Amino acid sequence: MAQVQLTVNGRAISRDxxxxxxxxxxxxxxxxxxxxxxxxxxxxxxxxxxxxxxxxVKSCTVLAMQxxxxxxxxxxxxxxxxxxxxxxxxxxxHGLQCGFCTPGMIMSAADLLARNANxxxxxxxxxxxxxxxxxxxxxxxxxxxQTAARTMQNA
Amino acid sequence: MYPAQFQYHRATSVQHALDxxxxxxxxxxxxxxxxxxxxxxxxxxxxxxxxxxxGRVSGLSGISESGGxxxxxxxxxxxxxxxxxxxxxxxxxxxxxAGHIGDPLIRxxxxxxxxxxxxxxxxxxPAAMMALGATMELTGKGGxxxxxxxxxxxxxxxxxxxxxxxxxAIRIPASSGACAYEKNPDPASGYAIVGIxxxxxxxxxxxxxxxxxxxxxxxxxxxxxxxEAALAAGADAASAAAKAADGIAFIDDAxxxxxxxxNLARVYTKRAIARAMK
Ligand SMILES: Cc1cc2nc3c(=O)[nH]c(=O)nc-3n(C[C@H](O)[C@H](O)[C@H](O)COP(=O)(O)OP(=O)(O)OC[C@H]3O[C@@H](n4cnc5c(N)ncnc54)[C@H](O)[C@@H]3O)c2cc1C
Numbered sequence: 001m002a003q004v005q006l007t008v009n010g011r012a013i014s015r016d017x018x019x020x021x022x023x024x025x026x027x028x029x030x031x032x033x034x035x036x037x038x039x040x041x042x043x044x045x046x047x048x049x050x051x052x053x054x055x056x057v058k059s060c061t062v063l064a065m066q067x068x069x070x071x072x073x074x075x076x077x078x079x080x081x082x083x084x085x086x087x088x089x090x091x092x093x094h095g096l097q098c099g100f101c102t103p104g105m106i107m108s109a110a111d112l113l114a115r116n117a118n119x120x121x122x123x124x125x126x127x128x129x130x131x132x133x134x135x136x137x138x139x140x141x142x143x144x145x146q147t148a149a150r151t152m153q154n155a
Numbered sequence: 156m157y158p159a160q161f162q163y164h165r166a167t168s169v170q171h172a173l174d175x176x177x178x179x180x181x182x183x184x185x186x187x188x189x190x191x192x193x194x195x196x197x198x199x200x201x202x203x204x205x206x207x208x209x210g211r212v213s214g215l216s217g218i219s220e221s222g223g224x225x226x227x228x229x230x231x232x233x234x235x236x237x238x239x240x241x242x243x244x245x246x247x248x249x250x251x252x253a254g255h256i257g258d259p260l261i262r263x264x265x266x267x268x269x270x271x272x273x274x275x276x277x278x279x280x281p282a283a284m285m286a287l288g289a290t291m292e293l294t295g296k297g298g299x300x301x302x303x304x305x306x307x308x309x310x311x312x313x314x315x316x317x318x319x320x321x322x323x324a325i326r327i328p329a330s331s332g333a334c335a336y337e338k339n340p341d342p343a344s345g346y347a348i349v350g351i352x353x354x355x356x357x358x359x360x361x362x363x364x365x366x367x368x369x370x371x372x373x374x375x376x377x378x379x380x381x382x383e384a385a386l387a388a389g390a391d392a393a394s395a396a397a398k399a400a401d402g403i404a405f406i407d408d409a410x411x412x413x414x415x416x417x418n419l420a421r422v423y424t425k426r427a428i429a430r431a432m433k
Contacts, residue, residue, distance in 0.1 A: 002163055021157075025157075042156050055234070056259065063193070065208065066186075100277060130261060131260075
């Protein structure tokens with residue numbers, strides 16, 4: 001076992017883990033943060049996207065030990081009641097159907113908006129390249145990000 | 156999917172990493188961003204007993220310039236390479252190539268040294284390393300040695316790195332904006348089916364020399380010598396690119412037959428040269 005210490009959604013965490021524990025399993029199984037999903041499990045689909053030290057990463061391809069000392073934000077860290085501008089916009093613009101990819105989509109979009117408050121449609125599509133959705137055809141996801149960007153700029 | 160069990164070691168310095176590598180020998184693997192290694196460990200294609208994490212070694216990451224040479228630490232992330240003002244100004248080809256690796260999330264974890272050391276025959280950076288005339292700094296117990304990109308890539312997943320050596324830095328001579336990378340990405344993985352990196356040196360509006368390198372279509376990246384010679388002799392994009400498959404023995408495989416690959420090489424070489432000349 002190895003000890004991992006990190007900050008998750010503002011809370012200091014310390015756990016003993018097997019070194020092979022992936023960050024996504026630490027979040028879901030040890031911390032109960034099941035908003036972060038495991039989709040393809042092969043680093044393609046992005047359903048497991050969280051922020052590590054302020055950047056989007058695929059947590060199925062990061063060892064918990066690699067996150068030692070880091071600050072991690074999951075979808076639950078944006079808001080627990082769905083009130084974050086991105087969460088509301090995904091609902092309003094029908095940016096989801098089954099919802100499986102949504103937490104990862106929103107975390108990637110949040111990463112983008114933190115660096116670029118007013119992205120073009122092209123920039124949004126490029127930023128979401130690592131997140132796959134099999135329901136929406138992406139169109140309403142892009143609209144949701146645009147809507148959230150406007151809301152956040154006016155806030 | 157979990158990888159098989161292993162012991163985890165966090166290296167605190169290059170020396171510490173080298174000590175751990177010497178101690179554990181072939182049972183150990185170096186871990187940088189983990190974006191090539193962890194996927195193969197999850198599939199149990201690799202089952203190292205020890206992982207030596209170099210991700211936090213101070214001094215192994217970062218971008219600087221010294222006397223016209225850009226020095227990039229091995230654990231510098233693709234995203235930081237792609238967005239670096241210094242690299243955009245002094246090695247724009249590298250910024251372009253790094254910005255086309257996988258997707259933004261992959262680029263936030265993957266490192267330049269990890270990609271180069273892994274030497275995937277479909278990876279993007281190896282072609283850029285050759286076109287830019289990069290030099291790899293390989294550090295072992297006895298000190299460091301410099302190996303040119305042309306000598307570094309040996310075969311599929313094989314490089315000049317010794318088993319107890321670490322790739323510590325990459326050095327690139329400053330270069331101009333007369334460059335381009337044209338890639339045909341595999342629709343599923345994003346890796347290059349073919350990628351052509353072109354770096355031209357111009358004087359008085361004319362090409363005085365050229366470095367053209369190809370990834371994806373063979374066991375390792377390669378320079379396209381006939382294309383380079385044609386460009387240096389004043390050929391235009393179309394006639395230089397017509398030589399892109401000259402002297403190369405492409406093989407038939409799942410990605411296509413030899414004549415298809417030769418055609419891909421010519422088409423993407425032409426596109427890359429034409430854009431580099433603009
Ligand atoms: C979904 C997905 C899509 C991708 N798409 C692309 C793509 O389009 N193009 C592309 O080029 N790549 C792509 N990649 C690969 C990506 O660029 C990897 O990050 C990179 O190949 C490996 O870098 P790493 O830092 O993650 O290395 P790791 O996975 O940590 O290590 C890779 C190998 O190199 C060794 N190693 C690492 N660093 C050193 C060092 N400093 N010295 C000696 N040995 C070292 C390790 O022991 C290991 O064997 C993709 C990866 C994924 C998961």
